[in-house]
Every structure is written in C-alpha cells, then in structure tokens.
Amino acid sequence: MKLKSFLAKPFASYVHKQIRRSSLTALQDQDGILKDLLKAGKATQFGADHKLSEVANYDGFKQAVPVRDYEGFKPYIEKIKDGKHNVLWKGKPIYLAKTSGTTSGVKYIPITKDSISNHINTARNALLTYMAETGNTAFADGKMIFLSGSPELERIAGIPTGRLSGIVNHHIPAYLRRNQLPSYETNCLEDWETKLDAIVGETIKQDMTLISGIPPWVQMYFDRLQEKSGKKVGDLFPNFSVLVHGGVAFEPYKAKLLQSIGRNVATIETFPASEGFFAFQDSQNAEGLLLNTASGIFFEFVPAAEVFNDNPTRLSLHDVKVGENYALIVNSNAGLWGYNIGDTVKFVSTNPYRIAVTGRIKHFISAFGEHVIAEEVEWSLLKAAAEEGLRITEFTVAPLIQQGEGKSYHEWLVEFEQEPANVEAFALKVDNNLRQKNIYYDDLIRGNILQPLKIKTVQKNGFVEYMKSIGKLGGQNKVPRLSNDRKLANELYKWTKQSSSV
Template sequence: MGLKSMISKPYAKFATKKLRVAADKAVEIQLQIMSELVGKAMHTQFGKDHHFSSIRNYVDFKEAIPVKDYEGLRPYIDRIVKGEYNILWEGRPIYFAETSGTTSGVKYIPITKESISNHINGARNALLAYITNSGNAQFVDGKLIFLSGSPILHDTNGIPTGRLSGIVNHHIPSYLTKNQMPSYDTNCVDDWEQKLDKIVEETISKDMTLISGIPPWMQMYFDRLIAKTDKKIKDIFPNFSVMVYGGVNFDPYKKKLFDSIGKSVDTVELYPASEGFIAFQDNMENEGLLLNTNAGIFYEFIPTEEIFDENPTRLHLGEVELDKNYALVINSNAGLWGYLIGDTVKFISLQPYRINVTGRIKHFISAFGEHVIGEEVDWAIAKASEEHNVEITEFTIAPMVVQGDGQSYHEWFIEFTKMPENLTAFVETLDNHLRSRNEYYDDLIKGNILQKLHITPIQKDGFINYMKSIGKLGGQNKLPRLSNDRKIAEAMEKFKL
C-alpha cells in the first residue's frame, strides 16, 4: 500500500462521517441555503427585480421567483455575457460552462467562485465514500483516467468559457495530477477519434486503476485497447478496480462493458451537470444517488404531470414523496434561480434523500398519448437483453405515424453487439416489458391504436458515425434516446443493416 492510499483511508472515514451528519439534517440545511442565497443576491439585478428583500420563507420564495428554463433566464445571462456586473450573483462568474441546446443554441451556464467547489467536491466525496464503504484505497496509488472534454478555454468578454469537464480539469487536486491521465496535450486534441488513439498510446502500458467517463465513450476506449492488443481489459490493466460513470443510464451498457473488462470491478455513479453537481452514489449496497444537499444549491421539485401547467405545484425537499416522478428545479450560488434543469428524478429513500434519474423532460415519446419515459425503456431493454443473452451498443426510439388504426408504432433503432438468435421473440419480450411498465402504452396496444414496436438493426459503429456527422462525437455528448419526431430516425436510415 502506497503513502497516498494509507493517508486516504482515515481522511475518507472522516469526510464520509461529515456527509452522513449533513444528510441527516438535509431539510434543515436546504431551507438555510435558501435563506443564504436570497441574502447574498438581494442587491443583484435579479434580486431587485424579484423583490428578494421581501422574502421571509419558502411561500414568499415561490411567489417571488418564477420557474424558468434557460430561455427564461437568457435576458439576464446575455447582460453578463456583455460585461455587466451583479446581475444574477455578486460580481461576475469566473467561468461559463458552454453547452449546446436544441432550441437555445449555445448556452452559457455561469460558474462563480462560490459554486466551483460544488463541481469539484461532489466527485471527491463520491470517491471518499467509496473508499470508506469498500475498503479499497489502492486505486489512488495507480493511474486515473478521466475521459473528458478539452481543457482549452476561450474568452467570452473576460470570462473563460468551455465545456464543464474541461473547466473541472483545471481544478483537479494537486495530489492527483501526477496520477492523472491522459496528458494535458492529449486532452487538448479536438478530434475525438484522434484523441482516443493518443489516449490508448499513452495509457496502454500504464498501471490504470480507475477509469471514468460516459459509458459509450468508455466502451470506445475499451474497444480500441482490445483491437490493439487482442486482450481483455483485465489483462491490460490488472489493477483496474474502479469504474466511475455518469451522464446516461448505465444498465444498457453494463453487460458489454464488463465483457470487455473480463472481470467484475466496482462502479461509482455520479450525477454531474453544467448547472451543478446534483448527486452521487454514496453506498455500494443501497440503490440510488445521495442528493448533494449541502453544497450551495436549493432544490425544488415539480410533479412531472404538472410541468407544463401555468402554476405547477412546487415542493422543497421536506415535502417530496417516495416513488413519484419530479422535474428538478435548482436555485444556486452560481446565480441560477427557479432553473428548470430538464431532468426528472424519483426519490427511492427519504432517510437519507436518495434519488434515481428517470429521464429528461423533453426526452419522452407521447406521439399517441403514451408518455413513455427514459426509465421505462432503459428497464425494458435491459430485462429483454438479459433474457435473450443479447448485447447492445446503443439505441434510440422514434414514433412512426401511419394512417389507419393499428398501423402506427414505435421504431427502435438498435446497434447490437450480439444479435438475438430470434429477433421476433426479442421484439415480443421487449414490447411486453415496456407494456408492463407503462399502462398508457399497454392500453394503446390493447385498443389496436398501436402495433407492437418494430426494431431496425443498425450497422456496427452506426451511432458513432451519426454522432460524428453532426459534430458531437466523444467528450460529454449524449445521444437522445427518445424523440417525438423522426429527425434522428431519418438520419439513422443510412446506417441500418
């Protein structure tokens, strides 16, 4: 055991104990954060416009601050971009996290000197909790790889701007920088495939112990290593013991990833977003992610069935219920107010507050009134794949609207690593699993409004080539799993088998 791993164990135990104490007082801490945020931003332009000086409690807070998406906050953010001070938060942000949206174009998410620690400490706390729960600290002595965006930042009127993962790269603790892979120069390569080749070259002979990234891009990394060596990952990196992931549901990728590795390794799930580090897996034995309730973010929750209502119900943490889908709203020390982040979550524990991410507000299919969400399709395809010994690389779903009762259907575009022996039987199983999770979809099938789903197999690397064709290959880019139109479906036609 090295010096770092020896030191990390007692430190992890101390830090994890603090996390548990804070988790026990989560509601109290949340309401305190609400008051502190209002007090700090009282004299900003947003605070003046929304009468922060009159806010005394959560009822006042809801009356003063409307729920908004990025477009709702854009007039304020545009003023910050132009160089104005004290708009959403005191002073100016120290960074903009740049993201791309389907309707908003480029989005500039502010990161302030107060909020940057939220992004850094969330991942740190997840690893410290893992060390305490597993007893495995040896990985900190080896090489750690973070498959992330470029750390090169550009200037937006005096504010450094780039992808969140690139910004965070500048704040990795000094005690980890010697262990960190890939090199800075390689991380700066823009082209994802060139970057991946360089990462393989740099890491193939190293003692890699932790690998982190979005599952489909970790799989690409593994595929390149296996192609180059004709070995499983366990034989290339015998001390590899921890896989850290986030960004998408892990289940559809799990079997292929572990087959590529060739052995079981521990996994740690994170829920990072450009707007804040929301939650992390704090316990290997309990399902769900611990909500990050003591990090400068005040959370609100809207029942998903009310999300498009003019005056939806808004709840603070102490008012939520188990097993109910909520749209997540954040208010933060980055200057985001009543901000609809776009994700939906479900509480699976209230002691402590643990969540599952169930989907995206805009990523669902309801072309026929079925309102199928990400959680349901991920569960259905994972179950069907397990039962039919199928491996899947990637998939996306779109509605096919055909005139006439019983003619329309959901079309699943699936890239199989391992095809089902009987595709018809696989379709039947998958459709039945989805029907078991969504009564509206089931009713439409029973009522002869919809046919059962269709599967269009996609050629090898079809989704990679699609992402490349739209300039979103690699890094933190994610393929939408669910659509209410056929834009992606039409693009995938040229990649079908």
C-alpha cells in the same frame, strides 16, 4: 501501502463521517441554503427584478420566482456576456460552462467563486466515501484517467469559458496531477478519434487503476484498447478496480463494459451537470445517489406530469415522496433561480434522501398520449435482452405515424452486439414489457390505436458513425433515448440493416 493510499484512509474516514452527519440534517440544510441564497440574491439585478428583499419564506419565493429553462434565463446571461456585474450573483462568474442545448443551441452556465467547490468537492467526496466504505485506497497510487473535454478555455467579457469537464480539469489537486492521464496536450485535442488514439497510446502500458467518463465513450476507449492489445481491459490493467460513470443511464452499457473488462470492478455513479453536481453514489450497498443537500444548491421538485403547466406544483425536499417522477429545479450560489435543468428524478429513499435519474423532460414519446419515458424503455429492452442473453450497444426510439387505425407504432432502432435469432419475437418481448410498465401504452395496443413496436437493427458502430456525421462524437455528447419526432430516426436509417425491419 504507498503514501497516497496511506494518507487517504484517515481523510476518507473523516469526510465519510461528515457526509453521514449531513445526510441526517438535509431538511435543515436546505432551509438554511434558501435563506442564504435570498440574502445574497437581493443585491443582484435578478433580485431587484423579482423583489427578493421582500421574500420571507419558501411560499413567498415560489410567488416571486417562476420556473424557467435556459431560454427564460438567456437575457440575464447575455448581460453577463456583455460584461455586467451583479446580474445573477454578486460580482461576475469566474467561469462560463459552455454546453450544447437541444433547443437553445449553445448554452452558457455561470460558475461562481461560491459554486466552484460544489463541482470539485463532490467529485472528491464520491471517491472518498467509496474508500471509507470498502477500504480500497490502493487505486490512489496508480494512474487515473478522466475522459473529458478540452481544458483550453476561451474568454467572454474576460470570463474563462469552456466545457465543464475542461474547467474542472484545472482544479484537479496537485497531489493527483502525477496520477492523471491523459496529458494536457492530448486532452486539448478536439477531434475525438485522434484524441482517442492518443489516449490509448498514453495509457496502454500504464498501471491504470481508475477510469472515469460517460459510458458510451468509455466503451469506445475499451474497444480501442482491445484492438491494440488483443487483451481484455482487466488483463491489460490488472490493478484497475474503480469505474466512475455519469451523464447517461448506466444499465444499458453495463453488461458490455464488464464483458470488455473481463471481470467485475467497483462502479461509482455520479450526477454532474454544468448547473451543479447534484448527487453521487455514496454506498456500494444502497440503491440510488445521495442528493447533495449541503452544497450551495436549494432543490425543488415539480411532478413530471405538470412540468409544462403555466403554474406547476413546486415541492421542497420536505414534501417529496418515494417513487414519484419529478422534474428537478435548482436554485444555487452560481446564480441560478427556479432553473429547470431538464432532467427527471425519483426518490428511492427519504432516509437519507437518495434519487435515481429517470430521464430527460423532453425525451419522451407521447404521440398518442402514452407519455413513455426513458426509464420505461430501458427497463423493457434490458429485461428482454437479459432473458435472451443479449448485449445492447445503443438504441433510440421514435414514433412512426401512419394513416389508418392500428397502423402507427413505436420504432426502435437498436444496435446489438449480437443480433437475436428472431428479431420479431424479441420485439414482441420488449413490447410486452413496455405494456406491463406503462398502462397508457397498453391501452393503446389493446384498443388497436397502435400496433406493437417494431425493431430496426443498426449496423455495428452505426450510432458512432451518426454522431461523427453531426460533429458530436466524444466529449459529453449523448444519443437521445426518445424523440417525439422522426429527425434522429430518419438520419439513422443510413446505418440500419434494411432487411431487419419487422
């Protein structure tokens, strides 16, 4: 056993015990965090505007602070960008995380001296809890790759600004720097395909033991490795044992990723965002991700059906229920207050508090009142694919509205690794699964308001080519699973096999 893996064992055990103890005091920790946030927040401009000094409890907080998305927060962010102090949190942020929004264009999310540890320590804790539970510390001695954005940062009002993954890159502990790949120079490359080739060149002959990134871009890395070496990734890297993933649902990519590796490896799921590191997989033997209840974030939960209401129900951790779909609202020591991050979650356990990410608030189809969500379409497609022995590369779904009763339908654009023998029969299986999962969709089919879904197959690498065409290939960019309009679907037609429409 080498030095790093040897020293990791007692530290992992210590952190693991701390996290276990913290999971038992989640409600008290959340109450304490709200109290601390209010104490600090009353000295800010936001606090003055919302009279936080007069707020005594959670009910008062809900009256004082409305739920907002980025557009509602933008006036405060603009003041920070103009160089103002004490706007949302004391002083100025130490970073602005730059992220692409679907409706707001580029977003700038503050990261403060108080909140940076949430991003850094939670990533560390995910690995340490895995080490403590499994005893596998050997990967700490090998090379690790973190597929991330450029660590080069610009400055706005003197504040370093860039992608979250690039910001976090500056905080990787010194003892891991020698293990980290790719090089700083390669990480700074902006063009994804140039960067990918450079990453492959730097890693193909290394002893890679841990690989981390968003699943579709990890798959691209694996594909390129196989093209260059002619080997399965698991043969190329015999000591590769841990795959860390986050950003999108893993299940649609899991089969193909493991097939590219050629053997099983441990997987660790994480739930990071520019607004905070919210949850992580703390056990290989339990469902869901442990909510990060003691890391400077006070969580609220709005029933998903109410999220667009003027005055939605807002629940603290005290009142959540297993199986309900909630919009996630955060209040944090980064200076976010009543902030709707746009993701939906459901609790799979309340002892401890573990969640599953179910989709994006704006990524659903309800052209006819069906309100089909990402979790439902993923389950429906993957169940049918598993029965047929098929692997899905990527997919998206949009409504196709046509005049006349029973003529409209959901159109699924799917890139298969290998197409089903009968696309129409496969589409019917998926449709039956979706009807089983969503009673409103089932009613529309039964009532002849909609006809069963149709699948249009996308050419190999069609989604990659689409993302390249809009300048969003690589990094943290993701393909939306669901849309209420035809913009994405119509663009993807350029890469479909026209004969496959059923």
